[in-house]
Amino acid sequence: xxxxxxxxxxxxxxxxxxxxxxxxxxxxxxxxxxxxxxxxxxxxxxxxxxxxxxxxxxxxxxxxxxxxxxxxxxxxxxxxxxxxxxxxxxxxxxxxxxxxxxxxxxxxxxxxxxxxxxxxxxxxxxxxxxxxxxxxxxxxxxxxxxxxxxxxxxxxxxxxxxxxxxxxxxxxxxxxxxxxxxxxxxxxxxxxxxxxxxxxxxxxxxxxxxxxxxxxxxxxxxxxxxxxxxxxxxxxxxxxxxxxxxxxxxxxxxxxxxxxxxxxxxxxxxxxxxxxxxxxxxxxxxxxxxxxxxxxxxxxxxxxxxxxxxxxxxxxxxxxxxxxxxxxxxxxxxxxxxxxxxxxxxxxxxxxxxxxxxxxxxxxxxxxxxxxxxxxxxxxxxxxxxxxxxxxxxxxxxxxxxxxxxxxxxxxxxxxxxxxxxxxxxxxxxxxxxxxxxxxxxxxxxxxxxxxxxxxxxxxxxxxxxxxxxxxxxxxxxxxxxxxxxxxxxxxxxxxxxxxxxxxxxxxxxxxxxxxxxxxxxxxxxxxxxxxxxxxxxxxxxxxxxxxxxxxxxxxxxxxxxxxxxxxxxxxxxxxxxxxxxxxxxxxxxxxxxxxxxxxxxxxxxxxxxxxxxxxxxxxxxxxxxxxxxxxxxxxxxxxxxxxxxxxxxxxxxxxxxxxxxxxxxxxxxxxxxxxxxxxxxxxxxxxxxxxxxxxxxxxxxxxxxxxxxxxxxxxxxxxxxxxxx
Ligand SMILES: C[S@@+](CC[C@H](N)C(=O)[O-])C[C@H]1O[C@@H](n2cnc3c(N)ncnc32)[C@H](O)[C@@H]1O
Numbered sequence: 001x002x003x004x005x006x007x008x009x010x011x012x013x014x015x016x017x018x019x020x021x022x023x024x025x026x027x028x029x030x031x032x033x034x035x036x037x038x039x040x041x042x043x044x045x046x047x048x049x050x051x052x053x054x055x056x057x058x059x060x061x062x063x064x065x066x067x068x069x070x071x072x073x074x075x076x077x078x079x080x081x082x083x084x085x086x087x088x089x090x091x092x093x094x095x096x097x098x099x100x101x102x103x104x105x106x107x108x109x110x111x112x113x114x115x116x117x118x119x120x121x122x123x124x125x126x127x128x129x130x131x132x133x134x135x136x137x138x139x140x141x142x143x144x145x146x147x148x149x150x151x152x153x154x155x156x157x158x159x160x161x162x163x164x165x166x167x168x169x170x171x172x173x174x175x176x177x178x179x180x181x182x183x184x185x186x187x188x189x190x191x192x193x194x195x196x197x198x199x200x201x202x203x204x205x206x207x208x209x210x211x212x213x214x215x216x217x218x219x220x221x222x223x224x225x226x227x228x229x230x231x232x233x234x235x236x237x238x239x240x241x242x243x244x245x246x247x248x249x250x251x252x253x254x255x256x257x258x259x260x261x262x263x264x265x266x267x268x269x270x271x272x273x274x275x276x277x278x279x280x281x282x283x284x285x286x287x288x289x290x291x292x293x294x295x296x297x298x299x300x301x302x303x304x305x306x307x308x309x310x311x312x313x314x315x316x317x318x319x320x321x322x323x324x325x326x327x328x329x330x331x332x333x334x335x336x337x338x339x340x341x342x343x344x345x346x347x348x349x350x351x352x353x354x355x356x357x358x359x360x361x362x363x364x365x366x367x368x369x370x371x372x373x374x375x376x377x378x379x380x381x382x383x384x385x386x387x388x389x390x391x392x393x394x395x396x397x398x399x400x401x402x403x404x405x406x407x408x409x410x411x412x413x414x415x416x417x418x419x420x421x422x423x424x425x426x427x428x429x430x431x432x433x434x435x436x437x438x439x440x441x442x443x444x445x446x447x448x449x450x451x452x453x454x455x456x457x458x459x460x461x462x463x464x465x466x467x468x469x470x471x472x473x474x475x476x477x478x479x480x481x482x483x484x485x486x487x488x489x490x491x492x493x494x495x496x497x498x499x500x501x502x503x504x505x506x507x508x509x510x511x512x513x514x515x516x517x518x519x520x521x522x523x524x525x526x527x528x529x530x531x532x533x534x535x536x537x538x539x540x541x542x543x544x545x546x547x548x549x550x551x552x553x554x555x556x557x558x559x560x561x562x563x564x565x566x567x568x569x570x571x572x573x574x575x576x577x578x579x580x581x582x583x584x585x586x587x588x589x590x591x592x593x594x595x596x597x598x599x600x601x602x603x604x605x606x607x608x609x610x611x612x613x614x615x616x617x618x619x620x621x622x623x624x625x626x627x628x629x630x631x632x633x634x635x636x637x638x639x640x641x642x643x644x645x646x647x648x649x650x651x652x653x654x655x656x657x658x659x660x661x662x663x664x665x666x667x668x669x670x671x672x673x674x675x676x677x678x679x680x681x682x683x684x685x686x687x688x689x690x691x692x693x694x695x696x697x698x699x700x701x702x703x704x705x706x707x708x709x710x711x712x713x714x715x716x717x718x719x720x721x722x723x724x725x726x
Pocket of ligand 1: 378379380382384385401402403429431447448450
C-alpha cells in the first residue's frame with residue numbers, strides 16, 4: 001500500500017507545523033533534535049529494535065502518472081518485512097474500489113446470514129446505534145499523541161478489557177502504521193523544505209521561466225518541467241516583483257497550463273477549467289493530489305453488525321484499521337490488510353461495503369428517517385442506497401432506481417448481500433419516470449451522473465476524455481434530473497420534504513450552476529444546511545464574474561488536496577410548496593404530472609421564495625437563467641452542444657458538415673459516466689433517452705406521442721366503462 005496521502009487521516013488538513021521544517025533543517029545540519037516529539041520517536045524506535053526489520057534505500061517518491069521523482073534526495077527508509085499492501089480483492093485494490101463504488105457487481109454473494117440471525121442482530125444493533133448517538137463526543141482523533149489506541153473506538157464503544165485485547169492484537173500493525181505516518185510526514189516536510197529553499201533562491205531575482213523551452217521532437221525533461229511549474233506558480237503569486245517586465249499574467253498562466261498538460265496529461269480544456277477553480281498554488285496541490293489514491297475506506301453495515309465487532313473480526317484477519325474520522329460512526333479507514341477486503345467472510349456476509357469516504361456525505365446530509373418513503377434516483381451500484389436502508393433500519397421504503405440495466409443488477413447484488421429488505425429496484429430514466437411513475441416521496445437523493453472530475457485519482461481517463469460538449473450535455477441532464485427530483489418530493493411531508501443533490505465532480509457547471517438554475521425554475525425550494533458541520537468548504541457564491549445565491553455557502557465542496565477525500569459536492573434543498581401549476585416548457589419534468597401530495601395547504605415560508613435578483617459582479621442584473629452557464633434553455637443548449645461538436649470535429653481535422661449530416665449516434669445519448677465500465681456505458685446508451693441535440697426538435701413530437709397514446713388509452717377505458725355501466 002502506498003504511503004503519504006493514502007495513510008493520512010481523512011478530514012480537514014492540519015495547520016502547517018513550522019517546527020517540522022526547522023527540525024529537518026537542524027537534522028540536515030547535523031544538529032541533534034531535542035524536541036519532545038523527537039525524543040519520544042527515538043524511544044519508540046529503540047523499543048522496536050526486536051522487530052524484524054530491514055533498512056532499505058528507497059528511491060525518491062515517484063509521481064504515479066509519469067514516474068518522475070518528486071524530490072532529489074534519497075531517503076533512508078525503515079521498512080518492516082511483514083508489511084503488506086491492502087488487497088481489495090484477488091486482482092487489484094483500485095479495481096475493487098471501482099467495482100464497489102461504480103462498477104458492475106454481478107456475481108456478488110447475497111450474504112450468508114439467515115434471516116433469523118439478521119433479525120436477532122438487528123435488535124442488538126439498535127441498542128448499539130443508540131449508544132452511537134450518545135457517545136459521539138468522546139471520539140479522540142488517533143492522530144493525537146496521547147494514548148491514541150485507547151480512544152480508537154470510543155465513539156461507539158466503552159473502554160473495556162476486550163478493547164485492550166483488541167488493541168494488543170493490533171499493536172504491531174499499528175506501530176508500523178505510526179512509523180509509516182511519521183515517515184510520510186517527514187517526506188512531506190522534506191519536500192516543503194526543498195520548495196521553501198527553491199522559493200528563497202528565486203525570491204531575489206526575476207527567474208526567466210520562458211527561457212528553457214523543450215526542443216521540438218524531444219521528450220520533455222519532466223524534472224525540469226516540474227521545476228518550471230513550481231517556479232511559474234511562485235511567480236504568479238507575486239507577479240509584480242518576480243515577473244519579467246515584458247510578460248503579462250496571461251503569458252505565465254498560458255505557460256503553466258501548457259506545462260500542467262504535459263506533466264500530468266490533461267487536455268488543455270480541462271486543465272484550464274480545473275486551474276480556474278483555485279489560486280495557482282492550490283491548483284498545483286489539486287493536480288498533485290489527483291496523482292495519488294485516496295485512503296481505502298469501508299462502511300460498516302449496521303443492519304448486520306456494529307463497527308466494533310467488525311473492526312475486531314477484521315483485525316483478527318490481519319487488517320490494520322481505525323475509525324475514518326470523527327465525522328462518521330460507521331466508517332473504517334484501512335491501512336494494511338493481509339487478506340483481500342473484497343473476499344473476507346465478513347464481506348460476503350454483508351458486514352461491510354467498500355465505499356469512498358465522501359460517498360457517505362450525501363446520505364448523511366439526506367438523513368433518511370425510519371418509516372419514510374425515499375427515492376434514490378441514480379442508485380447503482382448502491383453504496384448510498386444500502387446506507388440509506390441501514391439508517392432507516394430496514395423500515396419504510398427506498399425506491400432505488402438506475403437507468404442502466406447492468407448497473408441495476410449490481411445494485412440488486414449489493415442490496416441482497418447487505419440484507420436490505422425495505423428496498424425496491426427500478427430501471428428507468430429518472431428524467432421522465434419521476435414523478436410520473438412514482439412521486440410524493442419524503443426525501444429524494446440525486447447522486448447525479450457527472451464528469452467525474454473529483455475522482456481523477458481513480459479514473460485518469462477523465463483527464464483526456466471530457467470535452468466542452470460533455471460540460472454542456474452533462475449539466476443539462478443534471479438539471480433535468482434535479483427538477484424531476486424536486487417534483488417527486490412531497491412538500492408537506494411531516495418528517496421530510498428534502499432533496500439532496502450530489503456529484504463527484506468539482507466543476508461549477510455541474511454544481512452551483514445547476515443549483516442556481518433550479519432555484520430560478522422552482523421557487524418552491526430553498527437551500528438548507530447539509531448538517532455536515534465544518535467538514536469541507538462552502539460552495540461558491542461567485543465564479544468567473546458571475547454571482548450565485550448567497551445561500552450557496554450552505555452547500556459543501558470536498559477536495560482531494562484539502563480533505564484527502566474524493567472531490568465531491570453536496571447540496572441539501574427543502575421543498576416548501578407544491579410544484580407551480582404552470583411550468584416553463586423548456587424542461588421535461590414540467591410536462592409531467594405533479595407529485596402526489598398529502599396536503600393541499602401551501603407553505604407560508606416566505607424565506608424560501610428568494611426573489612433577490614442574481615447580479616453579476618459588475619452589478620448588472622442577469623437577464624437570463626444561470627448567467628454564463630445559461631441560458632439553459634433546451635433549444636439553446638442543443639445549439640451550444642452542436643457548436644461544440646462542430647468545433648471538436650474541426651479540431652480533429654474532420655469536416656463537420658460531412659460527418660454531422662451522416663446519421664450517427666450522439667455521444668450525449670449515453671451520459672457516459674466516468675466511473676462506469678465500457679460495457680455499462682454501452683448499455684447506458686441503449687437505456688438512455690434520445691440525444692439532447694435531437695431532443696430539442698423531437699421532444700415535442702415525443703411528448704405529443706405519449707399524450708396521444710395516453711388519450712387513446714383513456715378513451716378506450718371510458719368506452720369500456722360506459723359499456724360496463726350499460
Ligand atoms: C454517480 S453514479 C451513482 C452512484 C450511486 N449513487 C452509489 O452511491 O452507488 C450515477 C448513476 O446514474 C445513472 N444514470 C445516468 N443517467 C440516468 C438517468 N437518466 N436516470 C437514472 N439514472 C441515471 C448511471 O447509470 C449511474 O449508475
